[in-house]
Amino acid sequence: MTHIAIADQPEEELHEPSSFVTKYIWSQDHKVIAIQYSITAIFVGLVALVLSGLMRLQLGFPDSFSFIDPSAYLQFVTMHGMIMVIYLLTALFLGGFGNYLIPLMIGARDMVFPYLNMLSYWVYLLAVIVLMASFFVPGGPTGAGWTLYPPQAILEGTPGAGGGILLMLISLAIFIVAFTMGGLNYVTTVLQARTKGMTLMRMPLSVWGIFIATILGLLAFPALLVSAIMMLLDMTVGTSFFMPAIVSLGEQLDYSGGSPILFQHLFWFFGHPEVYIVALPAFGIVSDVLSVHARKNIFGYRMMVWAIVIIGGLSFIVWAHHMYVSGMNPYFGFFFATTTLIIAVPTALKVYNWVLTLWRGNIHxxxxxxxxxxxxxxxxxxxxxxxxxxxxxxxxxxxxxxxxxxxxxxxxxxxxxxxxxxxxxxxxxxxxxxxxxxxxxxxxxxxxxxxxxxxxxxxxxxxxxxxxxxxxxxxxxxxxxxxxxxxxxxxxxxxxxxxxxxxxxxxxxxxxxxxxxxxESNPWGAASLEWQTPDTPPKHGNWGPALPVVYRWAYDYSVPTAKQDFIPQNMSEEEVERVDDSETSSTEGGEDVKNIGDEPVGDNP
Amino acid sequence: MKIFRTLSEKPWIPHPAGSEFLAKNYQKEIFIGRTALRFFISVVSVIFFLFTITFLTRSQFPDFQALAGEPWQPLSDASHLWLNTGALLISSIALHWAHVSARKNQLNGAIASVMIGAFFALLFLLGQILVWKQLIELGYYVASNPANSYFYLYTSVHGLHLLGGLFALAYVTLQLMKKNSLVTFSSSVRLCAVYWHFLLILWLFLFALLTSSTDTINIIAQLCGF
Structure with a gap:
């Protein structure tokens, strides 16, 4: 084997942590960073959950709770939406699961830029702190709705029009910086740090989902950054990017000529891909979970990959379906309705494939x-x-x-x-x-x-x-x-x-x-690499002395001639224990080993 | 197309074509850096692309007055901006030269080129600030017209990216002092040079856009369908 993976090269430092602080706080280990991301995200998610409870209290039993006034209600709506979409879902799927799973699933020792990875978490935490701080400024957090449409978002009269919206915009900008640092890491790791034998098409679908979602994030978050910067300028130095000439509270403001619709386009150019930034990792992860627990290979792996890629591409040309009521040209609406319905095709294909994975599976x-x-x-x-x-x-x-x-x-x-x-x-x-x-x-x-x-x-x-x-x-x-x-x-x-x-x-x-x-190390009998680590939980460096070598895809479940009902990705053809020929002929579908992927496999042999 | 070949592999067949995957070109720091830089450049391009889309849209509103075109408008005489462009160009060439010298194992040449590159980059930033000052003295404030707002916005975001690049360059040079490895330095400074070339091209684009007359901008906007 002439192959020397990056982690095995002598000059590579493994950042072995030496103290509690470097091990659990300023850690550069992707697993610790993943857990830090997850805990922070779940914490803000709980805040948002409480906010939704408060909203529901008002809606279900109006006028029963004196502390919920109209302003507070709008603030709950806004913060609930923003936190859930960005600070919980995006951060947990990509910062949490992306960080934990990518290196383990592709057989790497860590992300390619561990320091940047650590920085990404701390900058994310800063974004969360700035966001949470807006609960405590005079006027409270912004109540402009999670879409933050100008002009109302920054005008007097909207709850949190002073400090609230300011901190929200700053927090979003910081979040995007954090995401970009993390995102560059994830895509580069997937492209450049895969272990020997791990071709792109042998990666588990979780990695595919996270990988494409990260690319979407890298290309879509700039739209939010651009709109946040321009709105910040409108608010602080009085430019008129988005602000039209407007009379507010009986007073003519200094703004003139800006276009609020422009903001909507920018926002949704980010906002729609954002749906898929959250959905694609979910698609990938659910495929793996279904396959493992149904003891069957995922149905139509290639289609699943193609669907992820196609959905990712299409998600950039459907944004204006969020804006049908903004008074747009009807032909424009027609175009976006068409693309929106087209995106249902690969999505439906995925749903069929999940169901077909369950079909005649050995469902646990x-x-x-x-x-x-x-x-x-x-x-x-x-x-x-x-x-x-x-x-x-x-x-x-x-x-x-x-x-x-x-x-x-x-x-x-x-x-x-x-x-x-x-x-x-x-x-x-x-x-x-x-x-x-x-x-x-x-x-x-x-x-x-x-x-x-x-x-x-x-x-x-x-x-x-x-x-x-x-x-x-x-x-x-x-x-x-x-x-x-x-x-x-x-x-x-x-x-x-x-x-x-x-x-x-x-x-x-x-x-x-x-x-x-x-x-134990592999309780579900899963074939993908992360379950084959020498230690559970995996230690720093993940793989012990030598990186795993991959011989197959991640979905060899219930292979007809194999003794075990799964074959780990790092098991070579020679190592697989086969049942005897006499037994094979009596096993359903056992004659043709080459077609294992295409055959629905019955109950566990 | 390699991507289509990859996507049409059949991983469930025991020995697919991809099993010959030898990590020959992969997993070397230079490739890691190059991949990351490519993605980063894409991200920055998207940011400026979106700024430009909003610029073209905004330019079609009646209150928009371009900064150039008529003789009395401040950027009709763009000599200062040309000087700044020259500084950025020299900076870009110097960084490329630093890479070439490092590859030829010429330590002094490499260090000198990096210093020249950094100096002219700083000069460019200073020059941009001087142009700002000039505009302010002439009464072209950031909020007085959307064209002004875009000028300040574009130049500051572009400048911040260059500033970030300077920090990266400083880090790369410090690594050279620490590890004394010209091979590593050569590949790292090459990434800096590529980033510099990108920022130069980006600046040329912004320069052209910001010094266009109202008519030119209108034509571009119409071609783009605004």
Whole structure:
């Protein structure tokens, strides 16, 4: 073997940590950074969860809570949305799982730029701190809606129009810097640090999803950065990039000629790819979880990769479907409706492939698998309502109603969260060396899964009734029947139950860390590389003295002639134990070893 | 196209073509740096591309007055900007020369070129600030017209990127002092040189855009469909 991987080259320093501080705080180890990212993201996610509970309290039981005034309500809406989309989902999928999984899954010792990786986390933490600080400035955080549309976002009268929006924009800019540092690391690591034998098409789909999502992030976040910088200038030095001539509170302001629509285009040029920055890692991870726990190779691996790439490309030309009501040229709307519906094709293909992976599989209903299957349901529902909203004529009446709220929560709120939980339950034994408690996990799943339906199904109906979103109170609205209020109350009760149910998960994590059942190195019998590390949890450098060599793809499950029901990626053809010829002929589908990938495999031999 | 060949591999067949994967070109620091730099340059290009899109859109509103075109407009005489461009050009060439000298194992030449490169880059930044001062003295403030706003915005964002590059260059030079390895230095300074060339081309583009007359901008905007 003439191959010398980077980590084995003598000049490579492995940044072996020597003290507690370098090991757990200023760590350059991708696994520690991943955990730091995850804990921070989950923490802000909990803040956003509480905010959503407060919003629901107001909507379900209006006028019962004196501390929620209209301004506070708008601030809760805004911060809930922004935190969940950017500071939780993006950070947890890419900063958390991306960091943990990429080097382990491609057989590297670490990210290619460990120092930059560490910097990425600390800059992200700074962004979070700046964002949280906005809760404590005079006027509170911004209440402009997570889309931050000018001119209202920076005008007097909008909650948090002073310090709140300023800190929000600064925090976003800092976040983007952090993301760019991390993102450059992830793509370079995937492209340049794969171990011997790990071709691109042998990578697990998790890595593909994270890789393409990172590229999307690198190309889409600049749009948010550009809009944040220009809005900051409009706000602080009085330029008129986005601000039209405007009278505010009876006073003519100094602005003139700017274009608020321009901001909307920029924002959604970021905002739509952002959906896929969150969704693609989820697609990848759920594929792996389904395949492992159904003991079958993923159906149509190549198609899955192509779909990820095509969805990534298409996601840049659909942004204006968020802007049908902005008064755009009808032909423009027609174009974007068409591209939006086209993107449903590769997406539907993925859903079919997940279902076909389960088809005749040997399904183990572990907690991770339950969440993964739950994802197929919630994602399909959210996706189907997306087909409605993608059409201009249907979107116009439904725009800014609860139908939209239900749609995007199903498709990019609940679904990625389902995958996140699947991923946590799936990889927790590898990350910590302990098993999560199965009973608590299943309780957590069922309450969350059924609860989300109790929350979001009625919202579709509210949307058809015409209940507008973002309203603090309905007032006397004749077209909305009184029963809508009962529905709202029931949604609130469900939401609170689901919110509280997340404590089961947190308890489960803490309990398992302390006295959980010890996990062996490969409890699910998974074939991908991260389960083949010499230590569990993996030590610094991941692979001990020598890097693994990859001989196959990551989905050799239930191979007909093999004795074990999975073949690890780093097992060469000679090492695989085969069943005897006499047994082979009696095994279904055993004659043709070459076709293993194409054959649906029955129950475990 | 290599990408299509890669994407059409069939990994489930036991010995696909890709199994010959030998990490020959991979996993060397130079390739890692090059890949990362390519992505970084893409990110910066997207940022300026988007700025330009907004510039062209904004230019179609009636209050937009380009900074050049008529003789009384400040950038009609762009001699200062030409001087700055010259400084950036020299800086870019010097960094390229630093790479060439390091490859030829000429330590003194490499150090001298890096110093010249850094000096002229700083000179460029100083020159840009002087142009700002000039504009302010003439009463062209940042908020008085969108064209002015864009001038300050473009030049400052471009300048910040150059400043970042200078920090990278300082780091690379310090590494040379520490490790005394001209081979590493040669490949690192090459990345700096590529980044400098990129910033030079970017600046030439911005220079052309910012000193265009209203008519020219209108034509570009119409060609782009605004």
């Amino acid at each position: 209903l572990t907690t991770a698998m339950l969440f993964a299957i739950g994802f197929i349901f919630t994602f399909t529902h959210g996706g189907l309502t997306g087909l409605f909203l993608g059409n201009v004529v249907i979107d116009l009446p439904l725009s800014d109603t609860y139908f939209v709220v239900a749609h995007f929560h199903m498709v990019m709120g609940v679904s990625p969260i389902m995958v996140l939980f699947a991923a946590i339950y799936h990889w927790f034994p590898k990350i910590t060396g302990k098993h999560l408690h199965t009973g608590l996990g299943k309780a957590h799943f069922w309450v969350t899964f059924l609860g989300t339906y109790a929350i979001y199904l009625p919202m579709h109906y509210l949307g058809f009734l015409g209940v507008p979103r973002r309203y603090y109170a309905m007032g006397s609205t004749e077209f909305v029947p009184d029963s809508a209020q009962d529905l709202n109350a029931s949604i609130t009760v469900s939401a609170l139950i689901v919110g509280v149910a997340q404590l089961i998960f947190i308890y489960n994590v803490i309990r398992s860390l302390r006295k959980g059942e010890k996990a």
